[in-house]
Amino acid sequence: MPPDPNVSPPGSEEDATLIVSHLMKREGIPVDPSELDRLVTAYIELRGISEMLFAVQEARYESPALLFDPTPVFEDWWIEESASEH
Numbered sequence: 001m002p003p004d005p006n007v008s009p010p011g012s013e014e015d016a017t018l019i020v021s022h023l024m025k026r027e028g029i030p031v032d033p034s035e036l037d038r039l040v041t042a043y044i045e046l047r048g049i050s051e052m053l054f055a056v057q058e059a060r061y062e063s064p065a066l067l068f069d070p071t072p073v074f075e076d077w078w079i080e081e082s083a084s085e086h
Contacts, residue, residue, distance in 0.1 A: 016040045016047075 020039050024031045031039065054060055 013040060013044070016044050019043065 017040050020036065020043050
């Protein structure tokens with residue numbers, strides 16, 4: 001999902017603090033000051049990384065991760081080995 005074009009990256013740590021504080025308050029999650037500092041640092045780093053990824057034109061609308069297929073794939077090699085051992 002591309003970043004929201006209506007939300008610009010934080011211009012300063014103070015801006016990031018306001019954004020994170022607002023998000024936590026909106027969700028009703030109490031945060032102490034030391035935890036808020038760690039969340040702000042993480043927010044700034046993740047926001048920067050997401051902006052760098054979005055800047056690559058070829059990757060802009062691609063899936064951000066490999067898709068996991070939960071359907072098991074069975075290989076024949078293990079059947080052959082176990083049959084030869086018996």
